[in-house]
Amino acid sequence: DSGVTQTPKHLITATGxxxxxxxxxxxxxxxxxxxQQSLDQGLQFLIQYYNGEERAKGNILERFSxxxxxxxxxxxxxxxxxxxxxxxxxxxxxxxxxxETQYFGPGTRLLVL
Amino acid sequence: xxxxxxSPQFLSIQEGENLTVYCNSSSVFSSLxxxxxxxxxxPVLLVTVVTGGEVKKLKRLTFQFGDAxxxxxxxxxxxxxxxxxxxxxxxxxxxxxxTFGTGTRLTIIP
Numbered sequence: 101d102s103g104v105t106q107t108p109k110h111l112i113t114a115t116g117x118x119x120x121x122x123x124x125x126x127x128x129x130x131x132x133x134x135x136q137q138s139l140d141q142g143l144q145f146l147i148q149y150y151n152g153e154e155r156a157k158g159n160i161l162e163r164f165s166x167x168x169x170x171x172x173x174x175x176x177x178x179x180x181x182x183x184x185x186x187x188x189x190x191x192x193x194x195x196x197x198x199x200e201t202q203y204f205g206p207g208t209r210l211l212v213l
Numbered sequence: 214x215x216x217x218x219x220s221p222q223f224l225s226i227q228e229g230e231n232l233t234v235y236c237n238s239s240s241v242f243s244s245l246x247x248x249x250x251x252x253x254x255x256p257v258l259l260v261t262v263v264t265g266g267e268v269k270k271l272k273r274l275t276f277q278f279g280d281a282x283x284x285x286x287x288x289x290x291x292x293x294x295x296x297x298x299x300x301x302x303x304x305x306x307x308x309x310x311x312t313f314g315t316g317t318r319l320t321i322i323p
Binding site: 102104131133140141142143145148155156190192194197198199200201202203204205206207 | 243244246253254255256257258261299301303304305306307308309310311313314315316318
């Protein structure tokens with residue numbers, strides 16, 4: 101158990117809909133990262149938050165947005181969903197921002213029909 | 214541009230064989246981590262190497278950091294079905310977050 105929790109574990113929705121994925125980091129970690137992993141692919145970095153502020157941005161679509169709240173949990177919002185958005189979405193956390201070990205949650209499997 | 218290229222992308226071998234996977238970059242990293250992701254789970258840290266030329270062993274897994282700190286390799290001896298998974302290297306540079314490699318998906322056939 102990494103200490104990072106993600107909800108829901110599975111999500112099935114239709115094209116055009118909006119969903120919110122939730123992540124709670126390990127106790128004491130200030131950074132939260134979001135990654136997308138499509139079938140048989142590697143990790144695609146989406147976005148990083150550190151202590152409530154956006155720290156780094158990767159290949160995140162304009163239809164996607166995220167935020168980190170004062171209690172350090174984070175939410176990833178995916179809107180106008182398309183079939184190609186079906187993937188595993190992982191949240192990870194680390195203590196700081198400079199290359200420390202990242203601890204990953206169990207992921208949310210999103211299926212868009 | 215992918216900073217960390219891993220090869221091979223896919224590898225399928227018989228139980229008991231040896232294998233090596235590679236993580237290469239044109240950039241210098243202050244440290245390099247290896248993660249393993251088992252099917253249906255998130256990646257988990259295996260090891261961190263920080264010194265050029267460093268070799269670390271974890272049971273049947275041997276990790277090496279290149280002398281110039283631009284590349285790394287993972288060697289597995291006598292592979293077992295439990296070694297099946299996605300192996301990811303990740304490099305740290307300065308104040309930046311970790312950069313993950315492209316991954317090697319390993320399947321060990323019983």
